[in-house]
Amino acid sequence: MRPGLTIGEFAALTHLSVRTLRRYHEAGLLEPASVDRFTGYRYYTAEQIPPAQVIHRLRELDVPLAEVKSILATDDPRRRTELIAGHLQRLEDELARTRAAVVALRHLLQPGQQEVELRSVPARTVAAITDRVTLPEAVTWYADAMAELDAAYPAHERTGPPGGRYANELFTEGDGLMTVFHPVRHPKKHGRITALDLPPADLAITVHRGPHDDIDVTYGRLGAWVVEHALTVDGPIHETYLVGPRDTDKSDQWRTEIGWPVFRLTPN
Template identity: 75%
Template sequence: MRDGLTIGEFATLSHLSVRTLRRYHEAGLLEPATVDPFTNYRYYESDQIPTAQVIHRLRQLDMPLAEVKSILATDDPEKRAEFIAGHLRRLEAELDRTRAAVVSLRQLLRPAAAELEVELRSVPARSVAAINTPAVALEDALSWFDTAMNELDAAFPSTERTGAPGGLYANELFTEGVGAMTVFRPIRRPSRVGRIEILEMPAADLAVTVHAGPHDDIDVTYGRLGAWVVSHTLGIDGPVHETYLVGPRDAVDAERWRTEIGWPVFRVSPA
């Protein structure tokens, strides 16, 4: 008399294919309750069905086999939750990257984009309150930006601010994936607070355009501005300037966001 469920019966009940069950057995992820020593037939117990279903759900989320094995191996609910939460964060980040790529592709494939409006602007020297990092990875730039901007907002109330916040981004951040980054706020009386410094920003000549809407496709606007600079004037080395005329701190609706992009150019002669 056989003992337990055959692999075919277990596959039907767990909604995992026979091939998958064999692979999970070989990986030590879900071993049969018994294996007949003469026929090598695998037999499973009914109480293994919930485990099989958990594995199935985790694999649907593209969790690597090694991580699934770690989750099943621990009896600590907090550690299990930590493993799953970490994977979900990675999935969310991947989803954000996919969505941004889709938005950019739609913009790039649009047959007739509106003509880019560019202003050549001379920006005078000024003192601002700023936070700087000499090196940040591109994938960490957004979280670094949020933390730094929160510090600036906490240190200087709205009554002290004299303009929209901005950022300076070294070319290496985009070309190498790691580079210097600065966020700043124009302040009536800039002062040092914690890691906040007083930054003396030199005068600069910029080719300026405005990116409207979410930042998912801001790279398209960067590309169009760069092409304009190449064809109309002389671009120079230097950090790209961004000014957040309307941003996430000002409007929940991303369609209302307005980001000014300033590309450093050779000195513009006065009109």
């Protein structure tokens, strides 16, 4: 009776090289069904093909050998799914970071100057949420705060696009005050929401177009313009979300105004 599939036959069926199969055997990841004690030849069974294919796919996704071993060792389908899902999430996060870096580099390589205008913004009272936030928490905090403002003030009560004010320390120290707000007809206190008086400001303003992955490039170009053409003053960075993720899921249509506080030397 034939002892089973030879390592060469098994390699052809699973698309795992003979060398890889030997390494998996040595690591205790995929052991042959039997090994001839005289010749040392390895033999596999047809039942081992599915787990070998699972290993092949997991390794294509760069799952570490130790994690692959844990996935194969568990008899709990839910735990197995959790292990695989956790690695897939890490891959998706890494892919998102890679895509963001590619977008930013392409933006940097594009020639041309940033269009900037000087604008005087009048004082106004808005419905706002303010808190001290660390930079890693900023995106989550922003989403939660904006959702709270959206719920409190439906679209028909708003008088303009939402905005944000961000203390310089948030970027320089990684910890600072964040304020997000809606201009509304009758701002009032509600939960975390307060009626906030925004002072007048002179700003150098540019528009960032598209997703926010490379917004730092636009910030840099605006800063370079300000250094060359105006005097900066202490104050938070201003952002106005003309079109954003809550308006459309088409990120190429997003438009974000960035305002840098300046001291105006001459009128427009």
